[in-house]
Amino acid sequence: xxxxxxxxxxxxLSAGGVFVLIGGIGALRMPNLYTRMHAASVTDTMGAVLVxxxxxxxxxxxxxxxxxxxxLIFLLITSPTASYALASAALxxxxxxxxxxxxxxxxxx
Amino acid sequence: MTVLFGIFLLTLxxxxxxxxxxxxxxxxxxxxxxxxxxxxxxxxxxxxxxxxALTEAAVGAGISxxxxxxxxxxTSERERLGTQHRWLSLVVVTSATLVVLYATFDKPLxxxxxxxxxxxxxPWYLEKxxxxxxxxxxxxxxxxxxxxxxxxGEVFVVFTAGIGVMFLLSAHSGGANRRKQEASxxxxxxHLIPRVVGRLLVPFILLFGLYVQFHGDYxxxxxxxxxxxxxxxxxxxxxxxxxxxxxxxxPQSWLNAxxxxxxxxxxxxxxxxxxxxxxxxDYSVLSADPIAGQHLGIILIEAGVGMTxxxxxxxxxxxxxxxxxx
Amino acid sequence: xxxxxxxxxxxxxxxxxxxxxxxVAKVNLVKKLxxxxxxxxxxxxxxxxxxxxxxxxxxxxxxxxxxxxxxxPLPQVLxxxxxxxxxxxxxxxxxxxxxxxxxxxxxxxxxIQEIDRR
Numbered sequence: 001x002x003x004x005x006x007x008x009x010x011x012x013l014s015a016g017g018v019f020v021l022i023g024g025i026g027a028l029r030m031p032n033l034y035t036r037m038h039a040a041s042v043t044d045t046m047g048a049v050l051v052x053x054x055x056x057x058x059x060x061x062x063x064x065x066x067x068x069x070x071x072l073i074f075l076l077i078t079s080p081t082a083s084y085a086l087a088s089a090a091l092x093x094x095x096x097x098x099x100x101x102x103x104x105x106x107x108x109x
Numbered sequence: 110m111t112v113l114f115g116i117f118l119l120t121l122x123x124x125x126x127x128x129x130x131x132x133x134x135x136x137x138x139x140x141x142x143x144x145x146x147x148x149x150x151x152x153x154x155x156x157x158x159x160x161x162a163l164t165e166a167a168v169g170a171g172i173s174x175x176x177x178x179x180x181x182x183x184t185s186e187r188e189r190l191g192t193q194h195r196w197l198s199l200v201v202v203t204s205a206t207l208v209v210l211y212a213t214f215d216k217p218l219x220x221x222x223x224x225x226x227x228x229x230x231x232p233w234y235l236e237k238x239x240x241x242x243x244x245x246x247x248x249x250x251x252x253x254x255x256x257x258x259x260x261x262g263e264v265f266v267v268f269t270a271g272i273g274v275m276f277l278l279s280a281h282s283g284g285a286n287r288r289k290q291e292a293s294x295x296x297x298x299x300h301l302i303p304r305v306v307g308r309l310l311v312p313f314i315l316l317f318g319l320y321v322q323f324h325g326d327y328x329x330x331x332x333x334x335x336x337x338x339x340x341x342x343x344x345x346x347x348x349x350x351x352x353x354x355x356x357x358x359x360p361q362s363w364l365n366a367x368x369x370x371x372x373x374x375x376x377x378x379x380x381x382x383x384x385x386x387x388x389x390x391d392y393s394v395l396s397a398d399p400i401a402g403q404h405l406g407i408i409l410i411e412a413g414v415g416m417t418x419x420x421x422x423x424x425x426x427x428x429x430x431x432x433x434x435x
Numbered sequence: 436x437x438x439x440x441x442x443x444x445x446x447x448x449x450x451x452x453x454x455x456x457x458x459v460a461k462v463n464l465v466k467k468l469x470x471x472x473x474x475x476x477x478x479x480x481x482x483x484x485x486x487x488x489x490x491x492x493x494x495x496x497x498x499x500x501x502x503x504x505x506x507x508p509l510p511q512v513l514x515x516x517x518x519x520x521x522x523x524x525x526x527x528x529x530x531x532x533x534x535x536x537x538x539x540x541x542x543x544x545x546x547i548q549e550i551d552r553r
Contacts, residue, residue, distance in 0.1 A: 077309070077310070081302055084302050115439055115443075119443065122446060122480075123450065126450050126453045139469070142473075149479070156483050156486070156487045158514070161511050161518070169472075176522075176525065176529055177468075177469075180532060181465065183536065184532060184542050188543075189463070189543055192462065193461075199456070202456045202459070205455070206448055213444035219439060219440020219441070219487065220490075221488075221489070222489065222504070226486070226507060226510070231509045234508060235494065246494075247494040248494055252512045256512060259516060263519055266523055267519060267523050274530040277527075277533075278533060327495075329495075333519050428530070429530075
């Protein structure tokens with residue numbers, strides 16, 4: 001039972017790490033602001049859920065698990081709101097959600 | 110593994126600091142300063158300083174960013190000319206760095222239990238806290254009781270900064286324009302999602318602030334962190350709903366009362382020690398049992414600290430936010 | 436472990452001087468205040484580095500601990516006070532910068548000195 005829980009938390013934590021890495025690479029490589037935010041939001045959702053669930057499995061049935069669950073709920077509520085605020089501020093500032101060369105190709109055809 | 114993690118975090122700190130100084134866009138610099146504060150709070154946590162990490166995250170990454178952004182909204186957002194005396198400054202700074210780096214070789218080894226700083230005073234505090242004060246968090250015991258006089262000075266410093274900022278920024282220039290600005294949708298009232306989520310979160314942040322305030326005895330927490338968190342809840346409400354509605358919810362007169370009564374409460378507890386026959390800020394005489402007196406004294410002064418910090422931080426925010434844009 | 440300790444002190448020295456450079460060499464007043472914040476953060480890092488004891492935990496007494504090793508609580512108390520005092524001075528400094536902007540119309544230092552000279 002113990003080894004099963006440890007294995008589960010290892011898998012969850014590594015998967016969370018992989019998603020954070022994907023989000024980081026995406027935030028660097030994407031062409032414009034909106035696609036970068038979309039990539040970074042992978043970190044806030046999948047990365048956070050998997051990492052915090054992995055740590056909750058490690059903590060077992062203690063008070064710490066409930067606190068971690070509260071942190072997870074808080075993160076899941078606030079980070080999409082922050083992305084929305086950032087995107088609407090960018091739209092107000094005049095940055096257009098232009099897809100770059102892909103849009104030019106479809107416009108031409 | 111923790112060695113690698115520590116080295117990684119410290120390198121990130123240096124990179125962030127260089128980026129802060131190099132960028133000409135002040136908005137970017139303030140955002141990077143927030144990231145810098147969070148990284149250094151992580152570092153504090155790895156170095157076993159949980160209270161300090163909580164304070165740095167709440168005050169440095171939260172409140173400081175808001176104050177800088179408020180000041181940036183009233184001044185300019187870009188640096189116009191970059192640097193003066195660049196080569197002379199670089200020479201002076203490099204030679205000073207080399208001197209300090211040379212001095213670091215004489216420092217005590219990292220984590221050495223025999224270092225001079227860990228002798229005499231600190232073991233006495235760690236040993237005598239269960240005997241005199243009997244609360245689990247030694248940092249709160251030292252802050253509130255053994256070194257209570259220093260914390261009294263700190264509360265008065267915060268109070269002075271509050272009234273200083275209010276003196277500087279309270280004479281409104283052009284109050285009539287402000288009235289027109291309020292009517293034109295200040296805050297985020299037309300954006301539904303931040304408004305709903307912000308209003309949903311405010312009571313939970315307040316609850317968490319109260320939790321941190323009263324759990325300072327048993328874990329990381331205390332008056333300063335709680336004051337910053339409660340001020341952050343009201344600042345969130347002000348950002349979402351507009352500053353006028355926040356002033357309707359918690360008027361400036363109440364904030365003044367909070368500031369003053371927090372400092373008075375702290376001083377009053379100290380004077381109560383004199384009145385009851387012992388010395389200033391001696392909590393043992395506040396109750397029949399000296400340890401219960403210490404508990405009562407620490408709860409009262411932490412409440413005083415929390416009240417003053419909340420009042421001051423909110424007053425400073427309102428002073429910046431209400432200032433008419435030049 | 437010794438490399439890590441020395442690295443902490445070196446990072447302190449570098450951050451200290453980066454903050455100092457921002458105060459001395461930058462012309463914009465808000466940038467100078469940001470430099471002061473960096474300088475203070477470096478000093479906090481130094482004190483908390485010195486408070487760490489190898490194999491220690493946070494200085495919170497818990498029941499059932501057998502011969503525990505704690506990190507030093509005293510620098511943590513000092514830095515707690517220092518952080519709050521730092522934010523107070525930053526707030527006051529920002530208030531002064533806002534007033535300077537309103538009176539002089541600029542927050543670049545050499546332009547302010549020139550206006551003063553006239």
